[in-house]
Amino acid sequence: MAEGGEIDPMHQFEVQPIFGTLGEGSIAFTNSTVWMLIALAGLWLFMWGGMKRELVPGRWQLAVEGITGFINNMISTSIGPEGKKYVPYIFTIFMFILFANMLGLVPIGIFGGHPFTVTSHFVITGTMAVMSFSIVLIVGFWRHKHRFFTLFIPHGTPLPMVPLIFLIEFISFMVRPFSLGLRLFIAMTAGHILLKVFASFIVQALGGISASGILVAVLSFALIVFISALEILVCAIQAYVFALLSTLYINDAVNLH
Amino acid sequence: MPQIDQVMISYASQIVALLIVLAIIYFGIAKAMLPKVQDTIDARARRVSDDLAAADAAHEKADEIEETYREQMNEARSNAGQVTAEAKAKAAADTEQRVAAADEKLDTELAAAEASLAAARESALAEIEGVATEATQQIVTRIAGGEVAEAEARSAVKEAMANG
Numbered sequence: 001m002a003e004g005g006e007i008d009p010m011h012q013f014e015v016q017p018i019f020g021t022l023g024e025g026s027i028a029f030t031n032s033t034v035w036m037l038i039a040l041a042g043l044w045l046f047m048w049g050g051m052k053r054e055l056v057p058g059r060w061q062l063a064v065e066g067i068t069g070f071i072n073n074m075i076s077t078s079i080g081p082e083g084k085k086y087v088p089y090i091f092t093i094f095m096f097i098l099f100a101n102m103l104g105l106v107p108i109g110i111f112g113g114h115p116f117t118v119t120s121h122f123v124i125t126g127t128m129a130v131m132s133f134s135i136v137l138i139v140g141f142w143r144h145k146h147r148f149f150t151l152f153i154p155h156g157t158p159l160p161m162v163p164l165i166f167l168i169e170f171i172s173f174m175v176r177p178f179s180l181g182l183r184l185f186i187a188m189t190a191g192h193i194l195l196k197v198f199a200s201f202i203v204q205a206l207g208g209i210s211a212s213g214i215l216v217a218v219l220s221f222a223l224i225v226f227i228s229a230l231e232i233l234v235c236a237i238q239a240y241v242f243a244l245l246s247t248l249y250i251n252d253a254v255n256l257h
Numbered sequence: 258m259p260q261i262d263q264v265m266i267s268y269a270s271q272i273v274a275l276l277i278v279l280a281i282i283y284f285g286i287a288k289a290m291l292p293k294v295q296d297t298i299d300a301r302a303r304r305v306s307d308d309l310a311a312a313d314a315a316h317e318k319a320d321e322i323e324e325t326y327r328e329q330m331n332e333a334r335s336n337a338g339q340v341t342a343e344a345k346a347k348a349a350a351d352t353e354q355r356v357a358a359a360d361e362k363l364d365t366e367l368a369a370a371e372a373s374l375a376a377a378r379e380s381a382l383a384e385i386e387g388v389a390t391e392a393t394q395q396i397v398t399r400i401a402g403g404e405v406a407e408a409e410a411r412s413a414v415k416e417a418m419a420n421g
Binding site for chain 2: 010011013014015017020022023024025026027028029030032033036037039040043044047048050051053054055057061064065068069072087088089091092093095096118120121122123124127128131185189
């Protein structure tokens, strides 16, 4: 992590090839890939533990059923009974983001490991945002054909205002994939930079043993504890926000208001 | 910022890995495992509601049975009253009939007794008359020394007896 004595808080976001080489258009097996696979394995393990199918659920099964019910509930309140076929997709992105976010926080640094936060790259969040947006477009135009454009004209708009409102609504619609992808990317990146910056404060403050140095180190450590707790919350909230917004956007496509 | 610096050299690796992982999650977990979890939840909900419905049905049936029992009890009670009343009426009628029969028998016996009594009295009176007539004749013969005709004596006796 420390390169030439300096601690670079951005180093943690670096994609490093494990097999193959990085290059324009080349596909390599990287640390990002590894952490995606860990997220996949973790998610599979989590779901497997909840598949005992007992009438009276244990804690694990209850957790799995709780999340299942949570996602179902979110979709049925936003989209309605028609939303059932989008449950697998929303489940996929919600659980993947949740596990990837959380895995970025695992404290394996004390063993010399480097957790990599997959969702701190806008390539990843952007791809998922484009997926959600594509579903909205495909479902919207397939179900409503050209009437999908009425989405941009709210009910009761006075006639002279229609072109202006249409333009504003269209721009806000087109901004959706960017805001969706950037929100998650920025939340993850900022949180991890903050953690590393305070961690580097500790290292630098303890470089020379002095009263003020120890004070700074203790304060920084207290802040790290606090920010770590906050980050766990943010991990869950960002996964929820991404899934919820995707659900609401799909609702627009399914129900047109 | 590596996210920006590395975009051009890492986007393909990241996107391909992401799509593969998401596809595995979608088809391997969300489509395969999730429905089973949902089934378990649904089955439990169904079982609970079924059990509740069965309990309700059992409750209703118990109420029904109680109702039937009460009806039968009421019927039996009213039947018993009727039977008792009938028995009472029959017994009363029977008694009356027997009393009537006994009365009749007694009446006939009484009548027979009265008749025989009357006959006895008549014969007794006739006998007394005969005896008195004879006695009168003998008394007249002994005291007056004369003789009284039987018819005369008899009319005298009759007169005396009629007077008292």
